[in-house]
Amino acid sequence: MVRVHVGTTLPFPSPPHPIRSTILTTMSPFSPSLLSTTRCFSCKIDRYTHTSPTLGSLPATFSVILPPTATAAIYWLSGLTCTDQNFVIKAAAASHAHEHSVAIICPDTSPRGAGTPEEDDTWDFGTGAGFYVDATTEPYKKHYRMASYVVHELPLVVKEVLGDKVGEAKAIMGHSMGGMGALSLALRNPGLYTSVSAFSPIANPVNCPWGEKCYSKYLGENREAWGGYDPSVLMKKRGEPLVSRILVEQGGADEFLEKQLMTNRFMEACTEVGQKVTLNMAEGYDHSYYFIQTFIGKHVEFHAEQLRKAGKTSSGGV
Numbered sequence: 001m002v003r004v005h006v007g008t009t010l011p012f013p014s015p016p017h018p019i020r021s022t023i024l025t026t027m028s029p030f031s032p033s034l035l036s037t038t039r040c041f042s043c044k045i046d047r048y049t050h051t052s053p054t055l056g057s058l059p060a061t062f063s064v065i066l067p068p069t070a071t072a073a074i075y076w077l078s079g080l081t082c083t084d085q086n087f088v089i090k091a092a093a094a095s096h097a098h099e100h101s102v103a104i105i106c107p108d109t110s111p112r113g114a115g116t117p118e119e120d121d122t123w124d125f126g127t128g129a130g131f132y133v134d135a136t137t138e139p140y141k142k143h144y145r146m147a148s149y150v151v152h153e154l155p156l157v158v159k160e161v162l163g164d165k166v167g168e169a170k171a172i173m174g175h176s177m178g179g180m181g182a183l184s185l186a187l188r189n190p191g192l193y194t195s196v197s198a199f200s201p202i203a204n205p206v207n208c209p210w211g212e213k214c215y216s217k218y219l220g221e222n223r224e225a226w227g228g229y230d231p232s233v234l235m236k237k238r239g240e241p242l243v244s245r246i247l248v249e250q251g252g253a254d255e256f257l258e259k260q261l262m263t264n265r266f267m268e269a270c271t272e273v274g275q276k277v278t279l280n281m282a283e284g285y286d287h288s289y290y291f292i293q294t295f296i297g298k299h300v301e302f303h304a305e306q307l308r309k310a311g312k313t314s315s316g317g318v
């Protein structure tokens with residue numbers, strides 16, 4: 001096989017010369033491959049695996065709901081215990097993706113097989129509980145880097161498998177730990193996501209048992225550092241609105257609301273800085289995917305509208 005470094009001048013005409021394209025593809029550090037493909041409404045539901053340099057060279061998996069007319073993408077971040085598939089199977093989002101011509105990209109919730117202490121002992125730490133942070137402590141910091149994975153690496157892999165189909169424009173949404181991740185990553189990267197929404201987010205992780213358990217291990221005992229991944233702390237620290245409006249969906253019968261989620265803390269932070277936020281308290285709904293399935297159409301429509309208004313462009317992030 002001919003090996004070349006990206007950037008080397010090749011003795012071939014410019015793309016789309018097929019030989020040149022083939023050679024550059026073999027140089028990818030991600031080596032993505034399609035695990036499965038199926039169809040739902042007009043959408044393809046594709047599942048990919050790839051090598052993830054960001055996650056310490058472990059294999060990573062993600063799913064894509066892809067309507068043929070998609071021109072932009074919404075990233076969906078799932079909650080504790082999920083893989084890339086919970087949303088695809090349980091949220092019934094394909095008809096909405098089809099209706100609004102947006103792709104939905106679903107990453108996994110943690111690295112898998114990192115081999116770090118206690119990662120498979122409990123459901124709310126380690127595997128399935130990456131919390132969308134970049135760990136700073138040993139031995140987690142080599143693999144537990146879901147913030148950088150979602151913000152930096154995954155869009156590159158998506159571009160590699162979809163080409164320019166969904167462009168650069170991105171929105172982000174998520175559930176519970178993933179709702180927290182969506183809000184935090186949007187706040188950490190102003191301008192990167194055109195819009196942000198959350199279902200039952202863990203709104204103030206530095207002050208709840210799930211957050212305390214994970215952040216003390218991933219980020220160490222200095223609680224100041226935890227605030228870098230806390231939507232309420234980040235919003236207050238920012239001191240001004242992030243986007244024109246944030247959408248939050250919260251079940252009134254959610255079993256985790258008082259002890260873990262504390263949605264009111266995020267609402268208070270938004271009020272303090274003048275951030276417009278719409279909180280829909282949905283009476284009778286719990287924390288499950290039945291709740292998500294009920295309201296996902298509204299969120300896809302919200303993001304599609306913001307992406308359209310933004311003219312499908314956004315700037316790079318940190």
Ligand SMILES: N[C@@H](CCC(=O)N[C@@H](CSC=O)C(=O)NCC(=O)O)C(=O)O
Binds near residue numbers: 090175176177287
């Ligand atoms: N231990 C239980 C509860 C786990 C749970 O409810 N997980 C939620 C997210 S909670 C916050 O991030 C979830 O989305 N579960 C997946 C699903 O498909 O419902 C358990 O293990 O079930």
